[in-house]
Amino acid sequence: MLSYSVKRLLMLVPVLLGMTIIVFAIIHAIPGNPALTILGTKATPEAIHNLNQSLGLDQPLYVQYFTYLKNILSGHLGTSIQDNTSIASEIWPHLAATIELSFVAMVIAVVVGINAGIISAWKQNSVFDYAAMIIALIGVSMPIFWLGLLEQWAFSVKLNWLPSIGRTDIITTVQPITNLYLIDTLLEGQFAQFWMVVRHLILPAIALATIPTAIIARMTRSSMLEVLKSDYIRTAKAKGEHMFWIVYKYALKNAFIPILTVIGLQTGLLLGGAILTETIFGWPGIGLYVYNAIQYRDYPVIQSGILVISFIFVMVNFITDLLYGLFDPRIKYR
Amino acid sequence: MSETILEVKGLKTSFFTDDGEVPAVDGINFSVNEGEILGIVGESGCGKSVTSLSIMGLLPSPPGKIVGGQILYKGEDISHAKESRMRKLRGNDIAMIFQEPMTSLNPVFTIGEQLTEAIRLHNHLPKKELESRAEELLKMVGLPRARELLKEYPHELSGGMRQRVMIAIAMSCDPKVLIADEPTTALDVTIQAQILDLMAKLNRETHTAIILITHDLGVVAQVCKRVVVMYAGKVVEEGDVRDIFNHPSHPYTEGLIRSIPDLYSKKEKLYTIKGSVPKPGSIKQGCLFAPRCDYVMDKCWTNAPELVGDSHKSRCFLHQEQA
Numbered sequence A: 001m002l003s004y005s006v007k008r009l010l011m012l013v014p015v016l017l018g019m020t021i022i023v024f025a026i027i028h029a030i031p032g033n034p035a036l037t038i039l040g041t042k043a044t045p046e047a048i049h050n051l052n053q054s055l056g057l058d059q060p061l062y063v064q065y066f067t068y069l070k071n072i073l074s075g076h077l078g079t080s081i082q083d084n085t086s087i088a089s090e091i092w093p094h095l096a097a098t099i100e101l102s103f104v105a106m107v108i109a110v111v112v113g114i115n116a117g118i119i120s121a122w123k124q125n126s127v128f129d130y131a132a133m134i135i136a137l138i139g140v141s142m143p144i145f146w147l148g149l150l151e152q153w154a155f156s157v158k159l160n161w162l163p164s165i166g167r168t169d170i171i172t173t174v175q176p177i178t179n180l181y182l183i184d185t186l187l188e189g190q191f192a193q194f195w196m197v198v199r200h201l202i203l204p205a206i207a208l209a210t211i212p213t214a215i216i217a218r219m220t221r222s223s224m225l226e227v228l229k230s231d232y233i234r235t236a237k238a239k240g241e242h243m244f245w246i247v248y249k250y251a252l253k254n255a256f257i258p259i260l261t262v263i264g265l266q267t268g269l270l271l272g273g274a275i276l277t278e279t280i281f282g283w284p285g286i287g288l289y290v291y292n293a294i295q296y297r298d299y300p301v302i303q304s305g306i307l308v309i310s311f312i313f314v315m316v317n318f319i320t321d322l323l324y325g326l327f328d329p330r331i332k333y334r
Numbered sequence B: 001m002s003e004t005i006l007e008v009k010g011l012k013t014s015f016f017t018d019d020g021e022v023p024a025v026d027g028i029n030f031s032v033n034e035g036e037i038l039g040i041v042g043e044s045g046c047g048k049s050v051t052s053l054s055i056m057g058l059l060p061s062p063p064g065k066i067v068g069g070q071i072l073y074k075g076e077d078i079s080h081a082k083e084s085r086m087r088k089l090r091g092n093d094i095a096m097i098f099q100e101p102m103t104s105l106n107p108v109f110t111i112g113e114q115l116t117e118a119i120r121l122h123n124h125l126p127k128k129e130l131e132s133r134a135e136e137l138l139k140m141v142g143l144p145r146a147r148e149l150l151k152e153y154p155h156e157l158s159g160g161m162r163q164r165v166m167i168a169i170a171m172s173c174d175p176k177v178l179i180a181d182e183p184t185t186a187l188d189v190t191i192q193a194q195i196l197d198l199m200a201k202l203n204r205e206t207h208t209a210i211i212l213i214t215h216d217l218g219v220v221a222q223v224c225k226r227v228v229v230m231y232a233g234k235v236v237e238e239g240d241v242r243d244i245f246n247h248p249s250h251p252y253t254e255g256l257i258r259s260i261p262d263l264y265s266k267k268e269k270l271y272t273i274k275g276s277v278p279k280p281g282s283i284k285q286g287c288l289f290a291p292r293c294d295y296v297m298d299k300c301w302t303n304a305p306e307l308v309g310d311s312h313k314s315r316c317f318l319h320q321e322q323a
């Protein structure tokens, strides 16, 4: 298992290198001169020449790439064109906001999705089963921006129960330690702030959780149905085991590999910045960060944002892969 | 004479499918005495598995349902017992081994975890003793390297070893009755003989009554004293194994005996009973075996014979007339 993890980790190196090449190529694939794009059409040739030199754009491509690689390896992601801030220091707070939101959304999706799927399979063809599967079908086909707007209209505007925008109130600033506000507020003992952060999380997390919940529920149901029909479940019944434990202790473990796969994929997708949800809820995450950068053609930020998002996607898949072995001893790590 | 521990009285089990009611088991009677091995024989599809699942209360339901008769365990009718009552009996009083050793063990739990489950459920042994009991059980069913086996997974074991593990699981709580549904069908011949020997040995040592279900009369002859022959959801003959082999009093049983391969016979071709088991419920009147019978008479097509006799019963006009 350990040697497999190391091997699998080494295999990530070419994947990550390929990723940097693609991200690097994005900038160079933009038609025309990047300096011209950055400075605008009214720039003087002099200014363009200077910028080219300072960006290293007059060097051969492979030299530029190695400079770029060296920079990201030492943590230099460049500066934003918009406001000259260091991208490296800006990206973590945004990423943390996305991680916090995605984490809460995935917890909701996993808990609700798996349980709904299990009960649907256990009580196949019951009213619960039909209701859950119809809701799941609506869930996967629901346009999320529309669901988000609906939530805001109902719970913020009409009922005035929950805030609809941002991570915090405008008047409150959370002292960042980890930038994960749920943790920061607790570390500082600011329980009122903690509650405020929770309240801000609820609506966007539900919107974000909708599709993963529905997908996980459907996958759990079909996987469990398969398992519950199997001979070894009949063996467990023949031992006198209670159906509840057969379902939750045994069958779930048997059914878990495909469920884990969708959980991994969905987590990767959420962490990749749920641009729509973050825009609607004014959530200062990586999705919104890149979205704004796109509007300003802030190429260094776009480039770094894509790099970080792909990096996370690769890592989530790597972790999912390692987890498979926990659930199925037949998966050989060689 | 020892006491009856399990008695099946007029059991009827049907499947309610889109094509209507399928009477898979149609009013069967038999009883099992304490500590004996009773054989139940019949071709594929005659309702053997449905009978055993009915006793265990493990019919796939829907569509399966017990629609009539009684299953008496120590005098208590368990045919419609509550699920909580059945859970107490299953594994502890009545245990079962299934036809499919390759798929009957859970692939993602260790042998040890699966072996100790029933003991944990019914006996509440402390953890230390649980492990030594599990080891003891594996040794009892003749598996070597018991200690290591406990930590292994089913896919690391051969079919024969898995069936031994299944037997160990079934025996783990010292059941009064063990239902073995074709325990050797999926195994090759040498392993078959070993498993049968093992079951006979366990029966002698633990005094657990065994219902040995098979489609092979040869298997029955090896280990059983009494045998019930089933055909199309009904009992057609019942009695002492030796009586039945020497004087089969139903053409179906006779056919089964004649189709046992005989090493010493010079005959080129083995006897086969022509045709196959009718679909349950497809024959509306007369003897269910009539279409396949070598001795069929006129009245066999219109009247259904009853099961008659004392210690050796049969369901055939031919033999009833002779008597």
Ligand SMILES: Nc1ncnc2c1ncn2[C@@H]1O[C@H](COP(=O)(O)OP(=O)(O)OP(=O)(O)O)[C@@H](O)[C@H]1O
Pocket: B015, B017, B022, B024, B042, B043, B044, B045, B046, B047, B048, B049, B050, B051, B060, B063, B099, B182, B215, B279, B280
């Ligand atoms: N789930 C089911 N749905 C509908 N009919 C069924 C079902 N299971 C069994 N049957 C019917 O019950 C009959 C008896 O099946 P059973 O499994 O008891 O046969 P068997 O004697 O155990 O045969 P085998 O030697 O192949 O195991 C079958 O012919 C089939 O028509």
Ligand SMILES: [Mg+2]
Pocket: B048, B049, B050, B099, B181, B182
């Ligand atoms: Mg069967």
